[in-house]
Amino acid sequence: MENRQNTFDRNFHEKYFYGGRDLGAWRRDGRTVFKLWSPNADEILLYLYPDGRNSNHIRQVSMKPAKCGIWIYEAEEDLSGTYYDYEIRRGEQSCRTADPYAKACGANGARSMVVDLAVTNPAGWEEDCRPKAAKDPLIYELNVKEFSWDPSGGFPEEVRGTYGAFRYADTTLHGEGIYSTGIAHMKELGITHVQLMPVYDFGSVDETGPKDQFNWGYDPVNYNVPEGSYASDAADGAVRIREMKEMIQSLHRNGFRVVMDVVYNHTYVRDSWLERTVPGYYYRRWEDGTLANGSACGNDVATERPMCTEYICESVMYWAKEYHIDGFRFDLMGLLDVDLLNRIRREMDEEFGRGEILLYGEPWSDGASPMEEGSMPCTKDNISKLDTLIGVFCDNTRDAVRGHVFEKKKPGFVTGGRNMEQDIYCSALAWRFGDKAFTPKAPTQVLSYISAHDNLTLWDKIVETVEPKGGFQTEDIHVRSIYRLSAAIYLMCQGMHFMLSGEEFARTKQGDENSYKSSIEINRMDWELVRKNRDILVYYRGLIALRSQLPGVRDFSERAAARTGYPVLEDGFVSYHVDNAGSGRWEELLIAFNASGCERTIEIPQGDWELLADDRDSFLWRNPCPAGAEYRMACVGAVILGKSRK
Secondary structure, three states: OOOOOOOOOHHHHHHHOOOOOOOEEEEEOOEEEEEEEOOOOOEEEEEEEOOOOOOOOOEEEEOEEOHHHEEEEEEOOOOOOOEEEEEEEEOOEEEEEOOOOOOOEOHHHOOEEOOOHHHHOOOOHHHOOOOOOOOOOEEEEEOHHHHHOOHHHOOOHHHOOOHHHHHOOOOEHHHOOOOEOHHHHHHHHOOOEEEEOOOEEEOOOOOOOOOOOOOOOOOEEEEEEEOOOOOOOOOOHHHHHHHHHHHHHHHHHOOOEEEEEEOOOOOOOOOOHHHHHOOOOOEOEOOOOOEOOOOOOOOOEOOOOHHHHHHHHHHHHHHHHHOOOOEEEEOOHHHOEHHHHHHHHHHHHHHHOOOOOEEEEOOOOOOOOOOOOOOOEOOHHHHHHOOOOOEEEEHHHHHHHHOOOOOOOOOOHHHOOOOOHHHHHHHHOOOOOOOOOOOOOOHHHEEEOOOOOOOOOHHHHHHHHHOOOOHHHOOOHHHHHHHHHHHHHHHOOOOEEEEEOOHHHOOOOOOOOOOOOOOHHHHOOOOOHHHHOHHHHHHHHHHHHHHOOOOOOOOOOOOHHHHEEEEEEEOOEEEEEEEOOOOOOEEEEEEEEEOOOOOEEEEOOOOOEEEEEOOOOOOHHHOOEEOOOEEEEOOOEEEEEEEEOO
């Protein structure tokens, strides 16, 4: 295809920009209106079908051109449940395409569907509401299939790996009634938000194929339609919508806000519905005409172009309104432009109230991408240009704690890495100081984490680094001590927090650092670990519950960093004080992390200091004991002390 990078100039945008949010197929007053934006089309035919499979069309009609490059067809009847696609003709060429604005589709998304969205609402959907907003978000990343696939989780066999598994809120390990799994487990853990890995319609799994197929799903096909492989019936476009709503309804009912992982930076293939409707418009190209590939997935979406911006803003708002989504995690946000994210923030605030919808993403890309002049990417070095309520994943903290993400053997602070003490202290302050290239304006812009679906799990990274006997099945005491120290460090940082599902019970993928298309056996959550690694799980629970009582580490204001001071940074050792004003129990905190491999004695300042957590027990705060004049720390571990107000 010829270079179209410069053909969509200001004149094109002024002539063909359409700001109406009514593209797609809509039912109105017993009629059905189809609208498609395709300014360079010569003719468009609409085909209607009885189902989403391979049946012949039941009607073929010509659409009429209208202003701004819009094509319209208005049917006199309500076509709910009817499937459709388009034939777009340009000169002697033609192509068939589904509707990029579709809200429903058949199996594998090749045919769009007219849908009565009210019919897809589960009982009580109108009363569904967002749980009260958490002042201190703790986000739990999970994949729909991974969550309930393993039989040990206690989910009914017919719903394993599907949206339907989330309807069951009281599952236990093997159904024995002792160790909680699923939603009950998450409630006991204390997380506030569930981040769903891609649940829009993606192309890397055959929705009509075997149930054990697996892919993370970062391969968008239909941006505004739920994925069908997680539904009980992928062929009926209404079923996946209803069942996804039921999942969200159940999560809300159990106190969790729901974040959706969205991928607007690239499409599954370049020959997408967007490309077919307006060739060349939706993708970035270099001056020589080659496609940009900063996503490493074959294409980069030109988010800064006006109609692309409109498309993304409309899509995000649709999910928030129709599906009651409470937040969005933007994949490879470094390929999106600053104006787009700030606009989404502004529109969400206007619609739902300031900060009600959580927004954050990955402030990087996999490579360079040629944005149009005047646009800035949402990278870490542009964080000052973003609204303070747009957060970014903080890989600084991740790498400081556990070691370089792409070098398996390279240690971090907890595994003996050198000269990382300053970075650990900067992590505690949400990086408000210490890194000239990363200058967040407030802790609200920082998402601290040490594991995610990408790269090695925390357990696997530690095992790869220290190489204990037994490999990934090790029960090595030293590995467990390192693990607990890692959790204590990042859960005591200022800012928001994020964790991979199962991190709290030492989840392993057997060293697979890029399991995006590995087997479900590698990726599934092994609920047996809630019993095997009970000590680690309980330690996480205690830290999360303690954090909720420490306003000094939960301060999200621009002045939060001023609460922290008196750092001691020595080889393998970090300690600092935190002003805990606002707490009814402890007016000051002393937090220390020891990864030196040698016991360490710390002097306790004057006052009534209590031991709140140590290297093994994070629930000491329930019945705190006096700390005395000094405290001897374990060779590897954390200690948290509070100065009592009594």
